[in-house]
């Protein structure tokens with residue numbers, strides 16, 4: 001069977017864009033059948049990434065995709081901006097592996113809350129973070145063990 005996909009894009013520039021976006025993302029996650037806990041993980045992550053756009057870049061986009069395929073069902077989120085990029089990205093990611101890290105805690109948290117995490121930053125061009133959360137497949141009818 002063909003998988004279905006629902007997509008939505010939210011422009012992010014001001015704090016109040018985040019407020020509106022996060023409630024829509026939460027509702028989309030709820031309707032897609034995510035548990036309360038996963039809804040919180042998703043909303044926490046997308047809020048943190050959008051806050052990074054407002055604070056560290058100038059403006060950007062939050063793009064969500066609800067994926068419903070045979071193999072997996074879940075949500076992909078891409079947060080993109082055309083800000084300064086992250087010159088110290090490797091250092092930040094390395095630092096954020098240390099439990100005592102204070103800086104870089106936001107990205108560290110997002111990486112822990114979501115199932116997939118990837119980040120690409122090009123100096124002077126912008127930053128793109130892609131994360132996803134997949135639903136448990138245990139209730140799938142044709143699950144093969």
Ligand SMILES: Nc1ncnc2c1ncn2[C@@H]1O[C@H](COP(=O)(O)OP(=O)(O)O)[C@@H](O)[C@H]1O
Nearest residue numbers: 052053056057083085086104105106107108127
């Ligand atoms: N979208 C972004 N554009 C530019 N720099 C960013 C972006 N996101 C994060 N950064 C840089 O990476 C650092 C770590 O981000 P984060 O883990 O969210 O911590 P915090 O936002 O609390 O500083 C930030 O301090 C900032 O320098």
Ligand SMILES: [Mg+2]
Nearest residue numbers: 048052106107
């Ligand atoms: Mg942050």
